[in-house]
Amino acid sequence: MRPQDDYQGEMDRVDPRLIEATLQGRETGEPALDRAALLVADLRRVLIEETPPEAAGHLEAMAVAARDEVRGSAPVLSNRRAARRRRLASMPLAAALVLGTGLAWGAGTLPEPASDRAEEAVAAAQERSDAGTEAEEVTEVTEGPEGANHGEEVSAVATDDSLQGCRKGMAVSEVAGSKGNKQGPGHDPCLKGEEGKARGQEASAKGQQTADDARAKAQDKGGGGGGPPEGAGPPENPGSQGAGKGTGKP
Amino acid sequence: MLEAARGGKPWALEAIYRDLAPAVLGYLRGQRAVEPEDLTSEVFVGVVRGLRGFRGDERGFRSWVFSIAHRRHIDERRRLARSREDAVDPSALAGPLAGSAVGDVEDEAAARLGEGWAVRALDVLTEDQRSVLLLRVLADLSVEEVARLLGKRPGAVKTLQRRALASLARHLERQGVS
Numbered sequence: 001m002r003p004q005d006d007y008q009g010e011m012d013r014v015d016p017r018l019i020e021a022t023l024q025g026r027e028t029g030e031p032a033l034d035r036a037a038l039l040v041a042d043l044r045r046v047l048i049e050e051t052p053p054e055a056a057g058h059l060e061a062m063a064v065a066a067r068d069e070v071r072g073s074a075p076v077l078s079n080r081r082a083a084r085r086r087r088l089a090s091m092p093l094a095a096a097l098v099l100g101t102g103l104a105w106g107a108g109t110l111p112e113p114a115s116d117r118a119e120e121a122v123a124a125a126q127e128r129s130d131a132g133t134e135a136e137e138v139t140e141v142t143e144g145p146e147g148a149n150h151g152e153e154v155s156a157v158a159t160d161d162s163l164q165g166c167r168k169g170m171a172v173s174e175v176a177g178s179k180g181n182k183q184g185p186g187h188d189p190c191l192k193g194e195e196g197k198a199r200g201q202e203a204s205a206k207g208q209q210t211a212d213d214a215r216a217k218a219q220d221k222g223g224g225g226g227g228p229p230e231g232a233g234p235p236e237n238p239g240s241q242g243a244g245k246g247t248g249k250p
Numbered sequence: 251m252l253e254a255a256r257g258g259k260p261w262a263l264e265a266i267y268r269d270l271a272p273a274v275l276g277y278l279r280g281q282r283a284v285e286p287e288d289l290t291s292e293v294f295v296g297v298v299r300g301l302r303g304f305r306g307d308e309r310g311f312r313s314w315v316f317s318i319a320h321r322r323h324i325d326e327r328r329r330l331a332r333s334r335e336d337a338v339d340p341s342a343l344a345g346p347l348a349g350s351a352v353g354d355v356e357d358e359a360a361a362r363l364g365e366g367w368a369v370r371a372l373d374v375l376t377e378d379q380r381s382v383l384l385l386r387v388l389a390d391l392s393v394e395e396v397a398r399l400l401g402k403r404p405g406a407v408k409t410l411q412r413r414a415l416a417s418l419a420r421h422l423e424r425q426g427v428s
Contacts, residue, residue: 012412019408022415023386032419039418040387042368047276047388058271058291059264065298066258 252311256301267294270312273388274319280372280384281323289326293319309395316389317399320381367425374421379414382407 018028025041027034254262274293278286296318304314372380378400385396393411397404 014412016408019412019415023383023411025387032423033415035422036415036419039368039371039422042366043280043372043384043387044276046366046369047280048272049276058294059267061291062263062267062294062298063260065295066260066263068299 252301252304252308255298263298266297270315273390274315276388277316277319277384278323280369280388281380282372283323283326284330285326289319289322293322296322312389313391313395313399316385316391320385320399371418371421371425374417375414378402379410379417382410383414386411 014030014033018030018033021028022033022037023040025037025044027037251262251265255266271290271294275286275290278289278293283289293315297315300314300318304311306314372383375383381400382396385391385399386393391399393404393407396402397407400407402410
């Protein structure tokens with residue numbers, strides 16, 4: 001039997017704990033193992049040193065790698081920031097939609113189709129905003145593919161009999177126009193017409209009162225009781241009286 | 251500390267490096283790597299890049315770091331083998347220095363080590379025996395951890411380490427070491 005086989009056979013019979021002790025560099029009392037333990041201890045001493053002098057360079061390389069790792073995740077962060085910025089940028093637009101069409105719709109001044117349209121526009125704006133799309137894209141929502149039904153919606157409002165007169169005109173204008181109240185949420189042109197009408201009625205009542213007073217004064221003086229009072233009736237046209245005279249040729 | 255290192259905290263990365271770099275460098279030197287310092291740097295750059303994907307405790311982390319070191323060593327060997335094949339100049343084969351290129355690389359590594367008899371004694375081991383012995387002695391990994399790292403069964407690792415010790419003991423006896 002060759003020496004190599006002797007060693008292998010001997011090692012195969014060695015207690016595993018002695019093998020472990022040898023690998024720790026400890027003596028076991030077995031000559032062959034002790035030689036190996038000596039070598040293991042020397043390997044540790046020679047090969048495992050203190051932190052190598054290249055540590056500074058290695059640490060720098062690690063720091064660069066760490067920065068790259070952080071930078072690798074940076075686009076996610078910047079995307080989030082950009083999305084947040086876009087959300088913030090689109091919020092005024094959504095707010096404008098809410099204030100413009102939304103107030104009218106919220107106040108119940110728009111008929112149902114118009115209200116639905118305003119609601120859809122605001123919801124779409126908010127949805128785009130949450131998805132982090134550009135503010136310009138939110139603008140497109142109001143003029144984009146959904147605009148294909150725009151004419152139908154205007155027609156629906158125009159043929160809706162639930163509103164009449166100025167209110168109906170306003171509703172049609174809201175839907176047909178920029179879908180926003182360009183004159184501000186507090187402005188209501190219909191209110192202006194009603195005020196004018198009230199002022200006219202008041203002026204008419206005043207005029208009637210003045211005519212009655214003039215008539216009473218004339219009766220008190222006793223003269224020309226049949227003539228129309230001043231300011232009450234239509235003024236006489238002097239030209240009409242002399243029309244026959246004036247138009248005849250000499 | 252691992253959590254801090256995952257977050258890129260410099261103090262944690264430095265602590266990991268100072269804890270493991272000597273053993274990693276020793277392992278690569280014991281494997282006769284041609285550029286053990288460069289490989290060590292590559293290993294720790296790989297560690298930083300792979301930290302986010304690592305799951306496990308500090309013991310598992312140690313094993314993982316040495317698995318990276320082992321792979322880097324294998325890669326270097328393959329790269330050197332390819333470069334040797336590519337670098338052979340037909341005119342050099344007839345020259346007096348023909349065939350010396352392979353020996354130069356290992357001699358250079360041995361000279362750089364400046365080691366004594368213990369490191370040279372590793373040359374009597376097979377590649378697997380050397381890997382098992384170095385991972386057990388320098389990396390301080392258990393039989394099971396070495397088995398997982400090398401893709402072998404624990405029984406095979408035990409056999410390899412016994413044979414490695416037997417070979418070394420015989421070599422030392424021949425060398426007159428007592």
